[in-house]
Amino acid sequence: MSQSPDSVLTSAATPSRAPYSAPDRFVADAPRSDVVSLKGVGKTFPNGVTPIAGFDLTIRRGETLTLLGPSGCGKSTVLRLISGLTEPTAGAIDWADPAARRNIGFVFQDPTLLPWASVFDNVYLPLRLAGRSRAESRETVMTALARVGLADFARALPRELSGGMKMRCAIARAFITRPALVLMDEPFAALDEVTRCKLNDGLVALKEELGATIVFVTHSIFESAFLSTRILVMSRAHGAPVAEIAIDPATTRDDDYRMSEAFTQITRRASTALRAAMGETA
Numbered sequence: 001m002s003q004s005p006d007s008v009l010t011s012a013a014t015p016s017r018a019p020y021s022a023p024d025r026f027v028a029d030a031p032r033s034d035v036v037s038l039k040g041v042g043k044t045f046p047n048g049v050t051p052i053a054g055f056d057l058t059i060r061r062g063e064t065l066t067l068l069g070p071s072g073c074g075k076s077t078v079l080r081l082i083s084g085l086t087e088p089t090a091g092a093i094d095w096a097d098p099a100a101r102r103n104i105g106f107v108f109q110d111p112t113l114l115p116w117a118s119v120f121d122n123v124y125l126p127l128r129l130a131g132r133s134r135a136e137s138r139e140t141v142m143t144a145l146a147r148v149g150l151a152d153f154a155r156a157l158p159r160e161l162s163g164g165m166k167m168r169c170a171i172a173r174a175f176i177t178r179p180a181l182v183l184m185d186e187p188f189a190a191l192d193e194v195t196r197c198k199l200n201d202g203l204v205a206l207k208e209e210l211g212a213t214i215v216f217v218t219h220s221i222f223e224s225a226f227l228s229t230r231i232l233v234m235s236r237a238h239g240a241p242v243a244e245i246a247i248d249p250a251t252t253r254d255d256d257y258r259m260s261e262a263f264t265q266i267t268r269r270a271s272t273a274l275r276a277a278m279g280e281t282a
């Protein structure tokens, strides 16, 4: 039912709230700066293994957060919990926008491309699943392929691509729906160092262009220092963080940065924290 101008005036003129109530309402309506928050989250698998317990983590909008830690400390479990692929057995996962949890991009170490489908159709797949026709998606898919340098390979099959190209295809697919959050689980671990550096550069450019929020799992200290705006070093003690390293988001991530003193300092801090997480002293 629409209000008459009079009733609007009346309600505005009648002090129905105590003085200074407006700022409270403003705070309550303010957009959240996080995408999702894990609050006291625990995961116990049926075999009794509890990689994660009492885990708190807030993923902030626009950040690239790297989870670094020894093998088995629960990094992939955290990604799976955020994605909804597995359910927490304790605590809560609180989304700022519940619709965002249905639009998450995921990139695994294995590019998981459909072998019988072209590069174009692999990247088109999430749009197809969302009910968009191939014709109306054409421009979006071709733009996504151009962003990752695969525009000339739209008709190629995955078997015709190198490992790095397959991963670029998987990344284009993960970003095609402009997800609120992209989860990346050791995506470049199987690639050689040169290809890995190139893909790191490409991911930085893609993120700059699309402004995505990324949670990235890696074993590489160098990769974490290059990509992240924040590194969380986790321990085997149910994933408990041993260190959090912030990196200025305004840092230009290029070859000069890779050679810089700032980069060296971050890798040194991450390395010390990782040794502590593994129970070694520096």
Ligand SMILES: Nc1ncnc2c1ncn2[C@@H]1O[C@H](COP(=O)(O)OP(=O)(O)OP(=O)(O)O)[C@@H](O)[C@H]1O
Pocket (backbone or CB within 6 Å): 045, 046, 047, 049, 051, 069, 070, 071, 072, 073, 074, 075, 076, 077, 078
């Ligand atoms: N579905 C499952 N059932 C039982 N145990 C599991 C399951 N998934 C993971 N685990 C166990 O939980 C622990 C954490 O696994 P997770 O894969 O999250 O660690 P990670 O830090 O990502 O390890 P890595 O760096 O080696 O990939 C491991 O001990 C693993 O064996």
